[in-house]
Amino acid sequence: MTKYDVLVVGGGTSGMMAAISAAEHGAKVAVVEKNKTLGRKLLVTGGGRCNVTNNRDKEEIISHIPGNGRFLYSAFYQYDNYDIMEFFKSNGVVLKEEDHGRMFPITDKSRTILEALIGIMDRLEIAIYAEAPVETLLFDEGKAIGVLLEDGRSIHASCVIVSTGGRAMPRTGSTGDGYKWAKKAGHTIEPLYPTEAPVTSDESFIQEKTLQGLSLRDIALSVLNKKSKKVITHQMDMIFTHFGISGPAVLRCSMFVHQTMKRDKTQEVVMSLDALPDISKGELTQQLQQLIKNDGDKSTKNALKGLVPERYLLFALEKADLDENTPLKQATPEKVTQLIEFIKDFRFTANGTLPIEKAFVTGGGINTKEVNPKTMESKFTSGLFFTGEILDYNGYTGGYNITGAFITGRIAGMHAAEAALALSNGLS
Ligand SMILES: Cc1cc2nc3c(=O)[nH]c(=O)nc-3n(C[C@H](O)[C@H](O)[C@H](O)COP(=O)(O)OP(=O)(O)OC[C@H]3O[C@@H](n4cnc5c(N)ncnc54)[C@H](O)[C@@H]3O)c2cc1C
Incomplete structure (x- = not known):
């Protein structure tokens, strides 16, 4: 049986970044995605142009995340919107700035962002399980140890990152599956409601x-x-x-x-x-x-x-x-x-x-007090991390939600890799 260091559930905006980050930090990584292809929501963002981040300073970005933006402070101190821009630049993607600091790929196509992410995942040899809906997470003695797929297969890992998104625009795959798993791991789900609607x-x-x-x-x-x-x-x-x-x-x-x-x-x-x-x-x-x-x-x-x-x-x-x-x-x-x-x-x-299905963003979600803001790890279940819209934070339109998804993904990937490698080196 293959065992990964880090397993990311959901190959969307934050899941792809989490996987890349974990692999860049030396982990053996897999992504499990229920759709045939990764990043379906990312493709429809910004009217098909992907408003990928915003070129304003930390304070202003956080003030444009009116739903619990402060939760993201610690993450922002480790990786911020300028790091996102540098990440794409160093991977050959030219971004341009529009009004209100909104950043887009110069091609005006979300596909440019998605292809860059997939290219990096390829290069880092991240395993992709597509058309593989996760049924539930697997736990052992208060620790996340992998997932059970709907087809009955199980995949094991030292750390599991749940990046299944919210419930907005469910045809892209974000149908809110992760909330029930988080609940099972002891988390409170703050009532969901439509935002940016x-x-x-x-x-x-x-x-x-x-x-x-x-x-x-x-x-x-x-x-x-x-x-x-x-x-x-x-x-x-x-x-x-x-x-x-x-x-x-x-x-x-x-x-x-x-x-x-x-x-x-x-x-x-x-x-x-x-x-x-x-x-x-x-x-x-x-x-x-x-x-x-x-x-x-x-x-x-x-x-x-x-x-x-x-x-x-x-x-x-x-x-x-x-x-x-x-x-x-x-x-x-x-x-x-x-x-x-x-x-x-x-x-x-x-x-x-x-309703949420017609909103841009989901308000509510996993109570952020129950998640370590420095690592995105669950305070209740070790080896379990959360990223992106599943968490109870939400931003205005203008690139703030993708920024939140990338930043939480980046931080979770990094810390999950460190935790997994420490485990395999017998350090914890
Ligand atoms: C129309 C629209 C336009 C938007 N435009 C912008 C924009 O321009 N800029 C911006 O900042 N924000 C924008 N947003 C918001 C932004 O897209 C989201 O906040 C962001 O994509 C959330 O990332 P995520 O990784 O949390 O979730 P998602 O990107 O939704 O990814 C979740 C992934 O998990 C997968 N998944 C779910 N359940 C399972 C399961 N059981 N098993 C396996 N995989 C599963 C899904 O298929 C999906 O691929 C827009 C939203 C919408 C709806």
Whole structure:
């Protein structure tokens, strides 16, 4: 029977990096993947272009991992986003930077990243078991010793790294299999929920599709708690859809929609949309007074043209009970105030997000307090390591999730290799 030093379960983003790291640290490594091919999720990332990491400093990266980002500090001190960039560069992959520090392969193809990883795994002679779904992990006296495959075969190893991902986009293979094994090893699974997901709403303007397809650029979107305090605000773009809202600002708010509903024990949460976040209410009031003075004879619609996108303006006028064809100067001060209020603070309710399967990322997962942040090893079962989305951390879109997956993979691979080699040298 072949026995490996390190066995990685899940040949996805973090599993491939964990395997490479373990092999680079001298271990005999195997990867077990249920799909025919490795890295299926990696291929669809970044719209097929793979936003592979982010070119900002540690603190900023961690602040963009709002779900337990602090857990990653120790790992970041051993291997960080700049190391990821250097890793690809030294393996012949040229990366380029786009807005907000987002890094992509210069080819604009995820396949470039995947092929590089597979090439390195080949070179390091990492054994790949493809189309080999793992049924369960094998334990002996509180120690992980291998896996049992669905076809009945078992594979043994000194250390096992579980990199089976979350539950987002299950057609790529991440169906959440690892959670039950972690539970069996004594871990707590924090409730799973969708993050980086479009937000749903029952509001009549959504149900009636009044604004469907309308994009708003550079708006500020906030989630409010039951005391009407802003829990979070994101200034980015958004779009109205047939079920609610989507786009970058919305995806970033989505985790807070769930958290706020849970904290406030409600089925709904109030959101506030500021269509002109770069000017204050006072400045907008002055601007409107100027327009009333200079263009007051024009129809309200024409006088206010360009203030916000036309469809949104018409919606705003309706909400403020202003007739679009009446001269602007006839608008009463109360209605102008109402219009300003709407543009700066349109409030509507959201009742959740699309399900995990349609989210980009899974929130919740293995409680990070139960995992050693320096090594990614389980605090309950020796020789068992966890990496990537299965852990209870989650980042915004922008390269932060792949960064987390690569970094936890790197660290787990390194420490699993050290532990396995120490075992085989009779050191522990
Ligand atoms: C559409 C989409 C786009 C995204 N774009 C980006 C982006 O551009 N940048 C970014 O940072 N993040 C992005 N993400 C998030 C990012 O892809 C994930 O956070 C990351 O891939 C997680 O890595 P992982 O290794 O934990 O899991 P995965 O990459 O999902 O890998 C898990 C692997 O385990 C295998 N597996 C599962 N169960 C078993 C089993 N029983 N036996 C054997 N193998 C098993 C799966 O088949 C899979 O290959 C995106 C996500 C989605 C859904």
